[in-house]
Amino acid sequence: MQPKRNTWQREAVRASLAEAHGFVSAQQLHQVLRDSGSTIGLATVYRNLASLADTGEADSLQSPEGENLFRSCATQGHHHHLICRSCGDTKELSATVVEEWTQRVGAEYGFTEIEHVVDLFGLCERCRAAGRE
Amino acid sequence: MQPKRNTWQREAVRASLAEAHGFVSAQQLHQVLRDSGSTIGLATVYRNLASLADTGEADSLQSPEGENLFRSCATQGHHHHLICRSCGDTKELSATVVEEWTQRVGAEYGFTEIEHVVDLFGLCERCRAAGRE
DNA sequence: TTTCTAAATGAGAACGAGTATCACTATAGC
DNA sequence: GCTATAGTGATACTCGTTCTCATTTAGAAA
Ligand SMILES: [Mn+2]
Ligand SMILES: [Mn+2]
Ligand SMILES: [Zn+2]
Ligand SMILES: [Zn+2]
Numbered sequence: 001m002q003p004k005r006n007t008w009q010r011e012a013v014r015a016s017l018a019e020a021h022g023f024v025s026a027q028q029l030h031q032v033l034r035d036s037g038s039t040i041g042l043a044t045v046y047r048n049l050a051s052l053a054d055t056g057e058a059d060s061l062q063s064p065e066g067e068n069l070f071r072s073c074a075t076q077g078h079h080h081h082l083i084c085r086s087c088g089d090t091k092e093l094s095a096t097v098v099e100e101w102t103q104r105v106g107a108e109y110g111f112t113e114i115e116h117v118v119d120l121f122g123l124c125e126r127c128r129a130a131g132r133e
Numbered sequence: 134m135q136p137k138r139n140t141w142q143r144e145a146v147r148a149s150l151a152e153a154h155g156f157v158s159a160q161q162l163h164q165v166l167r168d169s170g171s172t173i174g175l176a177t178v179y180r181n182l183a184s185l186a187d188t189g190e191a192d193s194l195q196s197p198e199g200e201n202l203f204r205s206c207a208t209q210g211h212h213h214h215l216i217c218r219s220c221g222d223t224k225e226l227s228a229t230v231v232e233e234w235t236q237r238v239g240a241e242y243g244f245t246e247i248e249h250v251v252d253l254f255g256l257c258e259r260c261r262a263a264g265r266e
Numbered sequence: 267t268t269t270c271t272a273a274a275t276g277a278g279a280a281c282g283a284g285t286a287t288c289a290c291t292a293t294a295g296c
Numbered sequence: 297g298c299t300a301t302a303g304t305g306a307t308a309c310t311c312g313t314t315c316t317c318a319t320t321t322a323g324a325a326a
Pocket of ligand 4: 217218219220221222256257258259260261
């Protein structure tokens with residue numbers, strides 16, 4: 001694939017994603033950018049988030065409601081998440097036991113090219129203390 | 134909740150779901166029913182699938198594409214799935230190690246009410262042999 | 267620096283899964 | 297059988313996401 005051009009829009013998405021605390025949707029990010037005076041288009045936010053996810057610069061996952069969420073992750077490579085469903089605060093997890101279990105189950109049933117998405121949603125200590133849900 | 138009325142539509146959804154091999158979407162099921170001569174409405178299929186999932190008669194999950202899929206499962210209670218992304222063939226899994234890992238991670242980070250959705254998508258032996266993907 | 271061209275952009279149309287509406291139907295209790 | 301009301305279905309609608317296409321612009325070449 002030919003290298004991506006450096007547009008201020010792409011850089012704005014990158015920066016805004018890095019500033020976000022947890023996972024954010026394309027629409028949320030677009031709103032944040034527009035509120036801060038940017039004229040960036042929604043389609044461009046979608047395109048750049050997808051592109052950043054492709055290259056591994058961003059992680060993406062589906063919320064339980066089916067929305068695509070993105071995050072600029074500290075950890076490189078394959079990992080999982082524990083996400084507060086109230087405030088969005090996110091912990092990055094490695095899960096050797098889950099990786100092994102996946103391999104074992106696949107082998108047992110003769111399945112190959114197994115894709116596993118394991119993200120945990122819960123309520124963080126702070127949100128529980130504050131009575132949020 | 135008051136008991137559900139027994140309509141032929143509800144029974145048709147139940148039966149069609151039981152006949153389906155793997156996980157199916159509401160739209161797929163509606164098409165199958167219409168193709169076999171039924172006049173059932175799409176909204177009714179959605180309603181009954183949601184209702185069957187509520188009572189635990191059916192399992193539901195999100196496909197990687199974000200579509201809601203349903204299946205009439207043999208196993209009662211909480212379990213997981215290994216699904217062929219080509220033919221939809223599904224194995225039901227119990228995953229003690231994953232349950233324990235979830236609990237452990239939650240406790241470690243002080244998260245509560247942790248919800249975990251662990252379904253594996255892969256390519257079954259038969260589909261691999263047939264060169265499908 | 268100027269020129270050139272394909273990649274990128276953005277406004278808005280289109281798409282698709284799912285939900286809401288509401289007049290009508292039919293189940294189940296009497 | 298009568299009746300109250302849960303259920304149905306055609307259709308309008310919502311909303312996240314993708315497509316279209318005219319316009320802009322990054323970046324390489326001259
Ligand atoms: Mn993993
Ligand atoms: Mn489990
Ligand atoms: Zn929280
Ligand atoms: Zn298969």
